[in-house]
Amino acid sequence: MPDPLKTKLKQLIVTTLKLEDVKAEDLSDDEPLIGSGLNLDSIDALELVVTLEKEYGIKIKSSEESRVALGSISHLAEFIRSRADPARLPG
Amino acid sequence: MLPAAAVRLEAAGCITGLGDTAATHAALLRGERALALSPVLGAEGGELVPLALGGGRNLDETAPPNWLPLVQRLAAAIPADEWGSPTRPVFVTSSNFGVGSLYAFRRGGDPGHLAYGTPSLCVEWLARQLGWGSTVTTLSHACVSAHLGLTLAARALHAGLAERALVFSFDFISPFVTGGFHALKILNAGFPAPYADRPTGSIGLGDGAGFAVLSRDRGEFTISAQSLYNEMHHFTANRADGAGFAACLGPVQAAASGRRLWLKGHGTGTLEAGRLESAALAAAFPEAPLVSWKGSLGHSLGSCGVVELALAVESIRTGRAPGTVGGVAPCFTPQVALESFSTAGHDGVVCTSNAFGGAHAAFLLTHA
Amino acid sequence: MLERYLHALSLADPGEEDPAVTRERLRDRFPKGATRRMTQLGLLIGAALDDLVPRYDDAVVYATQYGETRALEGYLDSFPAASPTLFQTSIHPSAVQQAMITRQQPVGEFFPMTGRGHLVAQAVQTSLLSPAPRVLLCGGEERGTWLLTRGVASDRTFAFAVALTAEPGGALGRVALRPEDGTGGATEFSLPDFFEALKARQALDRPVGPGARLILDWT
Numbered sequence: 001m002p003d004p005l006k007t008k009l010k011q012l013i014v015t016t017l018k019l020e021d022v023k024a025e026d027l028s029d030d031e032p033l034i035g036s037g038l039n040l041d042s043i044d045a046l047e048l049v050v051t052l053e054k055e056y057g058i059k060i061k062s063s064e065e066s067r068v069a070l071g072s073i074s075h076l077a078e079f080i081r082s083r084a085d086p087a088r089l090p091g
Numbered sequence: 092m093l094p095a096a097a098v099r100l101e102a103a104g105c106i107t108g109l110g111d112t113a114a115t116h117a118a119l120l121r122g123e124r125a126l127a128l129s130p131v132l133g134a135e136g137g138e139l140v141p142l143a144l145g146g147g148r149n150l151d152e153t154a155p156p157n158w159l160p161l162v163q164r165l166a167a168a169i170p171a172d173e174w175g176s177p178t179r180p181v182f183v184t185s186s187n188f189g190v191g192s193l194y195a196f197r198r199g200g201d202p203g204h205l206a207y208g209t210p211s212l213c214v215e216w217l218a219r220q221l222g223w224g225s226t227v228t229t230l231s232h233a234c235v236s237a238h239l240g241l242t243l244a245a246r247a248l249h250a251g252l253a254e255r256a257l258v259f260s261f262d263f264i265s266p267f268v269t270g271g272f273h274a275l276k277i278l279n280a281g282f283p284a285p286y287a288d289r290p291t292g293s294i295g296l297g298d299g300a301g302f303a304v305l306s307r308d309r310g311e312f313t314i315s316a317q318s319l320y321n322e323m324h325h326f327t328a329n330r331a332d333g334a335g336f337a338a339c340l341g342p343v344q345a346a347a348s349g350r351r352l353w354l355k356g357h358g359t360g361t362l363e364a365g366r367l368e369s370a371a372l373a374a375a376f377p378e379a380p381l382v383s384w385k386g387s388l389g390h391s392l393g394s395c396g397v398v399e400l401a402l403a404v405e406s407i408r409t410g411r412a413p414g415t416v417g418g419v420a421p422c423f424t425p426q427v428a429l430e431s432f433s434t435a436g437h438d439g440v441v442c443t444s445n446a447f448g449g450a451h452a453a454f455l456l457t458h459a
Numbered sequence: 460m461l462e463r464y465l466h467a468l469s470l471a472d473p474g475e476e477d478p479a480v481t482r483e484r485l486r487d488r489f490p491k492g493a494t495r496r497m498t499q500l501g502l503l504i505g506a507a508l509d510d511l512v513p514r515y516d517d518a519v520v521y522a523t524q525y526g527e528t529r530a531l532e533g534y535l536d537s538f539p540a541a542s543p544t545l546f547q548t549s550i551h552p553s554a555v556q557q558a559m560i561t562r563q564q565p566v567g568e569f570f571p572m573t574g575r576g577h578l579v580a581q582a583v584q585t586s587l588l589s590p591a592p593r594v595l596l597c598g599g600e601e602r603g604t605w606l607l608t609r610g611v612a613s614d615r616t617f618a619f620a621v622a623l624t625a626e627p628g629g630a631l632g633r634v635a636l637r638p639e640d641g642t643g644g645a646t647e648f649s650l651p652d653f654f655e656a657l658k659a660r661q662a663l664d665r666p667v668g669p670g671a672r673l674i675l676d677w678t
Contacts, residue, residue: 017495018495019492019495020492020495039491039492042325042327042328043327043496043544043547044544046543046544047542049543050540050542053540061276061291062279062291062292062293063275063276063277064290064291064362065276066276132539135539137539177638177669177670178670186551193606194538196609197536197538198538202609205609205610209524209525209611210524210526210573210574211524211573211574211575224669225668226577226668227574228572228574228577228581229572230570230571230572230573231551231552231571231572232552232570232571239570239571243570243585247584250461252584252638266538267535270539270541270546271534271543271546272546274541275543276543320567321567323556323559323560323562323563323566324560325560326547335565338565447547447556448552448556448560449565450569
């Protein structure tokens with residue numbers, strides 16, 4: 001059963017970062033988001049952070065913290081679950 | 092990397108969150124910090140971040156801009172001449188110009204702000220306020236802007252196109268720029284500690300304006316070996332091997348051979364850039380003490396090169412260079428000077444700045 | 460008199476082409492995936508520079524009055540949740556950096572300039588004073604939306620890049636600046652004027668700013 005939060009995060013990544021020719025469902029849960037085959041960089045990460053902060057009401061305090069949180073989709077889901085109000089999480 | 096020919100520095104001055112050149116220098120020697128925690132979006136609130144506003148002004152812009160009195164105060168210290176005439180060109184450098192006015196228009200709707208909002212409108216207005224002629228060249232390359240002004244001024248002098256040249260740099264912060272750096276997660280709640288080896292970095296942002304009067308043959312100081320380099324590697328990161336820093340420092344290192352130097356670095360408080368910068372400076376100039384004053388003044392963006400030049404000159408004149416205010420041990424390299432030190436016994440200072448896109452700039456300042 | 464010879468020229472005049480159409484049209488000129496964050500101005504200047512094949516020892520001089528207008532509009536509209544991408548992209552000299560960073564093209568000297576009626580004179584002077592073996596003088600504007608309705612943006616989109624060297628052999632033309640007494644500050648020659656002259660291969664011999672006369676002749 002797919003994790004609804006991870007599914008939502010994949011959709012947000014594709015739309016926020018305007019990833020052409022990439023389908024959300026093809027994103028791997030555990031592949032690094034930054035510096036891998038997606039060609040995302042630190043600015044993409046920060047753009048994603050703005051979206052995530054708005055969507056889930058969380059706060060990422062520094063560029064160092066964003067690097068850790070955005071290690072992979074699995075890492076990110078764990079980070080959001082630990083910080084967000086459960087009422088704002090899908091499923 | 093093509094170094095510009097040497098020119099003489101006749102005069103330099105600045106204004107910061109701590110006041111004019113002498114007041115800023117004295118406060119830095121006392122270890123004072125201009126930065127104070129302030130809402131990142133001014134009247135619209137937001138997280139508290141370290142900002143240094145000059146002259147008690149507000150982050151939120153007025154029409155005309157509320158930083159005009161600060162510029163007028165600074166301009167009163169510029170040696171009088173027909174600035175802006177063909178043989179007395181002015182080189183204006185800034186990163187943000189009047190963009191705070193555009194922000195104020197968009198948020199508040201008052202069209203009165205628009206007259207100051209673009210770089211050309213802002214500089215033309217400023218030139219009228221300061222009584223300049225129309226030979227005003229405007230450069231904008233983020234945090235190396237001021238160095239570009241110095242380089243072009245030197246070239247104009249050496250080509251015989253000018254007899255004296257004025258480089259005028261300014262950057263006054265607004266929610267436009269504080270919001271942006273906050274979104275980049277480098278303007279955070281913590282105060283900057285340049286070159287500190289710690290888990291999290293942060294910068295501060297500060298108002299700054301400065302001037303430098305250059306000529307071919309008059310003045311107590313010489314600016315030589317001006318060097319520029321652009322990595323074009325990434326907008327917000329440098330090449331991990333530090334090659335960009337080294338490429339810029341090479342010509343300056345050659346020109347400074349045999350001199351006992353101190354170093355005025357860029358040192359904003361970010362971690363990776365600070366690590367690379369300090370390592371490159373230590374490799375090029377072993378044992379030269381390194382300072383950054385942005386831990387107190389904040390980063391004054393497009394004006395930092397000339398603001399910090401004025402403070403370097405003051406340091407040489409008074410015999411004492413302020414240390415890295417706000418810095419804490421351990422530092423990335425042992426050369427980082429946390430405390431002030433005597434400039435006697437040093438016969439030059441290398442001043443450096445770096446910018447987004449991996450832009451680097453450096454020059455050597457010595458007694459003439 | 461300062462002079463250099465014009466050896467290559469690339470122009471883009473896309474009219475009212477939508478930025479999304481420009482992106483689709485030019486995407487193959489850039490590394491895969493790079494164009495998703497590029498602005499229309501960045502794409503056009505990047506393609507123009509690409510035609511000139513930038514080299515490590517070139518100097519680049521970039522002239523624009525308004526810079527990244529659409530990114531600026533978007534960034535201002537993103538508040539209070541400011542967009543880091545649009546902030547970064549709105550900062551001058553983003554258009555040139557977008558292109559050269561995607562292609563990892565370091566360069567020694569890079570002079571981003573801005574201004575209005577004398578910008579061409581100043582950019583040409585900067586180019587002619589550079590000791591670099593070759594200077595790539597580029598520039599352009601992109602059409603604004605709401606900033607345009609307020610009179611603080613360009614009403615047209617265009618871009619150009621020219622390569623200037625000290626070698627007359629094989630040149631397309633010559634660019635020179637001659638100092639001239641008595642040329643008043645009232646003389647203006649804008650970036651769009653310069654673009655039209657390049658497009659038409661128009662010979663010029665005219666004041667362009669205080670104390671400066673621009674000569675452009677074609678082989």
